[in-house]
Structures are given as structure tokens and as C-alpha cells.
Amino acid sequence: MNDTPVVGVLALQGDVREHLIALAAADAVARPVRRPEELAEVDGLVIPGGESTTISKLAALFGLLEPLRARVRAGMPVYGTCAGMIMLADKILDPRSGQETFGGIDMIVRRNAFGRQNESFEAAVDMKGVDGDPVEGVFIRAPWVESVGARVEVLAEHGGHIVAVRQDNVLATSFHPELTGDHRVHGLFVAMVRGSAAPGAL
């Protein structure tokens, strides 16, 4: 793969713009993805923050569920933040009826686990694979990871709960690095897309 990978942002709903900016700052060619043919043209994909029920419904309606699952199974690097983390979980603890995920990480997530908007918060998070200062974690009605399978690497915790994980080429955080102007987590993901950040080598 060449040095400037093309990374898509699933643009059905959510904070797409902020991810496009962060990816461009991390030296990727960033573009929105709403259709199966657009998905076929990217080397990696970000699932943004948003409402997981809305993203799930629109992905099913517009024929993206199966193609996306197939790309994830085939090893395409994917990164999900908040709602995106929920979409990458193999299992949701308390799904709305019929809520589907793309899967990719052997974990169970709890939606809105940190509470409603009044409980949304910012906190410093030490994240494996991100050198230097802790990242500024912005948690908005955020999920956490209840439990992970043996192949999942836990990258960060907050208050005793898992908030960042990686399994092979799939990365997920409960929080929103795209809202902070600190592009190191996107840098890590772009390195994964380039194939230079092997799993377990963090």
C-alpha cells in the first residue's frame, strides 16, 4: 500500500466532519462513505459517533450491513468512536429490538453506560499505543465494554471500565478524540491502515 491510504468515514449520521478533519491531519486521504460502491474504494473506515440505533437502521436500509461485515472479516482496518464502538461490538448487552451491529471485536458493550448527557464528562485517559501525555477523553452518553474475549487487547480504562480496545485490525474507543484537536489516536489508526502498526506491537 502507498503512503497515503484512503480512509472513509461512514457518513450516514454523526460527527463525520470532525473525523474527516482528524484523518486528513493524520496524513490520510479522507472521504465520506454512504454507499456500498464507495465502501469498495477505501483502505480503511471510521465509524463516527452518533446514534447507534439510527446508524444501524440506515446501514441496513441502504445495503451496507453485509458488505461492511465482509470487509471487516477480510481484514479491512476499522475504527469506531462511541456509537462506532457499539457498531463494532459482536454483542450489545441491551440492544433495541432489531438493532444490528457490524461486529469485528469479540466484546459485549453496554450502551449509555456512563449515564445520560448530564453525566457526560471529560477526563485524561492513558491509552496504550499513544505515546506522550494522556489523551483528552471526551465521553458523551458513552458506552463502556463489559467484557472482552481472549483475542482482544484492552488499550485503556477509566474508573475501572474498559474504554478502548483493539482486536487485530479493529480499534474502538468509548470517547471522541475527533472533538479534541489531538490527532494521535487517528494517527495510530492511519498507521494500522498503512500496515505498520501490527496488533500486539503497541
Next chain:
Amino acid sequence: MSSTLSPSNQPADSAATGTARVKRGMAEQLKGGVIMDVVNAEQAKIAEDAGAVAVMALERVPADIRKDGGVARMSDPNMIEEIIEAVSIPVMAKSRIGHFVEAQVLQSLGVDYIDESEVLTPADEVNHSDKFAFTTPFVCGATNLGEALRRIAEGAAMIRSKGEAGTGNVVEAVRHLRQIKNEIAKLRGFDNNELYAAAKDLRAPYELVKEVSELGKLPVVLFSAGGVATPADAALMRQLGAEGVFVGSGIFKSGDPAKRAAAIVKATTFFDDPKIIADASRNLGEAMVGINCDTLPEAERYANRGW
């Protein structure tokens, strides 16, 4: 970005709640989505199943407020709690302009956003609520850039163009969104000397005017509201630059709310794809009847409330 954190909202584990980033960031998560007015738990579930990103809990949709007349106030806490229980998406609720005690009540109920709304009867004809005093973020309406920036200066974390709620007529929504976008575009070309005068003309803080001039957009998310009744209306507002839409009476005053709600969600996501909008517009049943805004008496124009 500045933080509005006060020491009192700082729990022991050094997590900071109610910051500007958390409040504005919440609205960022709603972008590209549809926020729907609902009056009970059953409607809230229909909205969630249709793909709404949030619901606005209120006792009467604006079309009924128009019909019934009288003073329109904050909704019954029981009704708001039932809606919070019924869905997992965010729940917003309206307070009257300047009625900060209604806002305190809504915050205590755990709503995710407070709409300080001209659709309800204003409680104060001079002052809006001090929105920095709350952990819960606020969305406010605006008809032009100056009004939007005054609300942001008071702590609003999201803006919606006002339109004319409860009419099913998109004309005022178009007018207000175009006004805001045009005024932002004009600021883009201004040099520093001109920005001071612009701030005076806009009756808005210079710092915010300068920020808008640099960003080429508001520093918070901008949605459109007031008159969207069809999938094409929603897509129109998106193409004009709204980052998402509020739909009030347009859904539950129509013939087939579930179908219309889902259709408006589709058209909001694929706002630039006429084929998808066409498909979404098929066989939706009757749209709400609607009111022609040019026959609406001045006193019945909600957009004139707030300043």
C-alpha cells in the same frame, strides 16, 4: 475551546461534567439526523424505530398550540419521564424563554438537551436564561446571525433556525437559514477593522464574530426547524446548509406518521440524492394541511419571540 466548568461540577475522580466541549460535542453527535416532536411514549417509540436521533418531548405539537391558544408552558414531568423511560435515544424538552426555573426542573428530570423555545409563551420579554448556569446543554432558535451569536454568548451549545413552527410551511425556515448563512458568508471577507463594526451591527460579542469569520461557520452545530413537513423539505434545508433538522407537527399531524418519519430520516441522510428522496416521497399518505405564512397575523408569528 473555552471551558465553562465550575468547581462544583467536578467529581472526585477528576472527571469534568458540563464543559463546553461536552455540551457542544453532544450536538455534534446529532448531525445528519432528525429530531422529532413527540407528545407521549408511543410516539417516542415510533420516532426511535424510524431512525430519529433524538426526540423533543412536549405536551402539544406547535400546530395544536396554535389551534388551542392560551399560554404554552413546560410539559408535565410525568410525561417527560415516561418518554425518557420509553426510548434509548436522547430526549430534549422545551422551557419558556427566560423561564430558568422550568429549565432547572428539566435538568433535574435528566433530559439530555433543553430547548429554550419561542414555541412556548415567553416568560421574560427582556432576558433569556443564563445557560452557563446549567450542566444540561441548551439549543436556542435564531432568525439571523446576531440572534444566534447572542444565544451562544448566553451559553447555548446548539442553534436551530426558527422557521415558523406548526405551519407545515417551509418558507420561514428557508428565510432564516439563508439569512444566517448569508451573514456568515459576508463575515468571511471582512478584515479586522470591519469586524468591530460588524459586531456592533450584529449586536453580538466581537470575539464570537471574529470566530465565525475565521471558521466560516457557527462555533456550534446549526440545525433547521419550523415548517418541515416532507422528505424534500428536510433535504432542502440540508442542501441550504443545515446540519440536521427538527420536525415538529409535520410527522404526527400527517396521515401515516411511522412511514413519514422514516422517509424524512432517509431524505436527511441522502439529501443530495434526488432518486432516494423521490423513493422516500412515494405513497406517504396525507401531509399536514399547513398554513400560509403570509396570512398569519403578526401576533401569531412565533419567530418574533426572542430577540
